[in-house]
Ligand SMILES: O=C(O)CCC(=O)C(=O)O
């Protein structure tokens with residue numbers, strides 16, 4: 001008896017030169033994105049705007065950053081929960097992460113760089129801003145397509161104008177003998193969208209709607225685009241915000257790095273009225289995005305299996 005192959009994530013090709021609004025490849029990509037986000041909460045994006053130089057320089061930047069003394073890294077503090085330094089935690093010993101808020105702006109990149117390197121680090125600042133801006137281009141395209149596929153493109157510009165980006169550098173060292181392989185526990189993202197880029201060390205796993213865990217392999221020059229809880233709320237509960245985790249190979253020797261771009265809204269997260277009708281009653285009340293993070297930072301928020309229902313559910 002043959003075993004059933006695990007479901008494969010949808011691959012959407014953004015490298016095509018003719019991917020312009022109004023073309024048939026654009027409409028197909030719009031449908032694919034919606035299907036990917038509704039079925040699995042994520043898809044793989046082929047996107048060739050990260051040159052091999054930028055690829056090298058962003059992982060070099062990650063190395064330089066994690067090599068800094070812990071006393072320096074812990075200064076990455078942000079009043080918004082889950083935006084700053086994470087590490088040295090006994091329950092997640094393999095993981096360390098830092099975040100650059102407003103990473104697509106010169107101010108955001110410079111203030112982080114100056115905090116980590118008081119004497120400056122021009123190449124770090126340039127690589128991080130250029131990487132964040134490149135991924136933000138992909139984010140913009142995905143948002144345009146998603147809004148179009150729901151017939152609500154009229155809200156797209158105001159959504160993008162209110163979007164801010166957090167770039168996180170994430171490191172997972174290889175486990176030692178008899179050490180846990182759980183490198184990042186299961187969670188849903190609180191962002192609107194998340195875009196993940198990794199070095200060649202895999203480890204990301206995603207839980208499907210029927211509870212099965214699938215290991216994600218990204219082909220070279222590809223990204224995982226994932227919906228966060230804010231996107232699930234915006235879509236009136238049609239998009240999945242998938243549970244995901246990172247598990248390291250027990251016998252692996254290599255460090256995994258991920259550079260992730262998280263999008264957040266500086267205006268209310270709210271279901272477009274077009275997505276509400278008698279068959280699809282409103283599921284979530286409008287909310288301030290950062291308040292969702294603050295709720296997640298409470299005992300109730302961390303423990304609940306259905307954060308949106310508890311935080312802003314209408315029933
Ligand atoms: O490293 C990864 O692939 C996933 C990271 C992640 O899930 C997160 O930072 O929220």
Ligand SMILES: [Fe+2]
Nearest residue numbers: 187188189244
């Ligand atoms: Fe995540």
